[in-house]
Amino acid sequence: MSEISRRDFAKLAGAGGLGALASSGWSPFAVAQGAAKVVIVGGGAGGATVAHYIKKDAPELDVTLIETNPIYSSSFFSNLYLGGFRTLESLNHAYGGLGRLGIKVVHDTATDVDTSKKMVKTKGGRSYRYDRLVLSPGIDIKYDSIQGYSREVSRIMPHAYTTAAVGKRQLKQQLLAMRDGGTVVLVPPNNPYRCPPGPYERACMIAHYLKTRKPKSKLVILDPKKAFSKQPVISEAFERYYKDIIELNLSTEIDDFSVASLDPKTKEIVTKAGKRVKADVANVIPQQRAGEIAVKAGCTEGDWCPVNPDNFASKKVKDVYVLGDAAIAVEMPKSAFSANSQAKVVASDILADLAKKERFPARYRNTCWSLLAPDDNVKIGANYAPKDGKLDPSGGFVSQKGEPADVRKQNYQESIGWYEAITADMFARPVAAAPPAEQKKGG
């Protein structure tokens, strides 16, 4: 077989993709010495999906997924754990499904990339050669972006904003231990950051917990921004459900509610305009940047990794792709939905590239749901396509103020279905049945 026509390629892709070619005995992916090697660093929303889709469509490719943790604890839906709508365990996902597909899942931390030798090194002392490298390491926290904050202080004032389960558990335990009448302080970050509506869904979930369990308590938000994602519908929920609990302080031109410093001993937080709040529980979410391995690979420019919107190939390093939160795809928000959508384009681009076949136009999509109160869920989303070196949004939609309760309830059911579907897609396992009843109700 020499050339595959565009129509044949599409037919094959529809009928099991390039894997169908492989099972016919012909491999488009052989390189000089054996099957091409694809190494993926980071087994989250972006990386796990890339591994799944490449191996599914091209079983003869040598696919290695390097992921630090044996269990992925999703950040998405972690606010529901804080609100009492889900257990911490329900956020956990293992890598068995990807292993059973034939992906080499290595639980180790990638510490360096030699892009001239095309080699990834790990903390465990191993080296992995690649023909194509995919980086989806998510975010690292910029601990020094707030005076007084540090990795050590994050144990007292957790950010709970990464895949580490420990931060989520600490924050929840602090809320459980707090006296009724206490003050929770929530410090959201400045743009750009992981999950734009995340801190505000979290505010609703914490406030729901306080309202139902510790109604004399307060939640003070000290925000460096003037505005935030889904603001009309989230502000409506603050007013409707949590009027006596949430105090929202948005910054103005003078940046007044940016946090200037904090003291982990007294738990006092001071803003640039001099407002002082003493917290019983402080959830401080600092600025963020691309995961360290992207820096080591030379893929960053400032805090994030510039990429080609056609395929999420790094603009800085050849044969390396960066996707998910580590990439700066300005118009697309940093979300699990976005990362999963980008992953499918990356997988298909790598397969076309290795087989030296035609690439198809990239199409991306995002939807972000936020739970505001029991059965009251709002969403925002859009489609994206490359245009003039950027990602052009179209077909955008966002929940509106005053929507009927059944619309919001349907959004919630949709979001539960999405969580099951995306995690099944990431970890190559069948979609589970409806979640247990106790995960559906709050309190």
Ligand SMILES: Cc1cc2nc3c(=O)[nH]c(=O)nc-3n(C[C@H](O)[C@H](O)[C@H](O)COP(=O)(O)OP(=O)(O)OC[C@H]3O[C@@H](n4cnc5c(N)ncnc54)[C@H](O)[C@@H]3O)c2cc1C
């Ligand atoms: C509170 C909160 C709520 C959210 N809600 C939503 C939501 O409702 N919908 C939505 O779509 N998104 C949501 N998100 C955002 C979503 O979690 C992220 O956008 C998504 O996880 C990004 O995927 P990723 O692959 O870039 O990173 P991650 O999913 O974080 O995966 C990165 C993985 O890489 C691993 N890793 C990093 N460095 C290395 C290394 N050097 N070696 C080996 N492994 C490494 C990490 O252990 C991690 O498992 C939310 C986030 C938060 C914090």
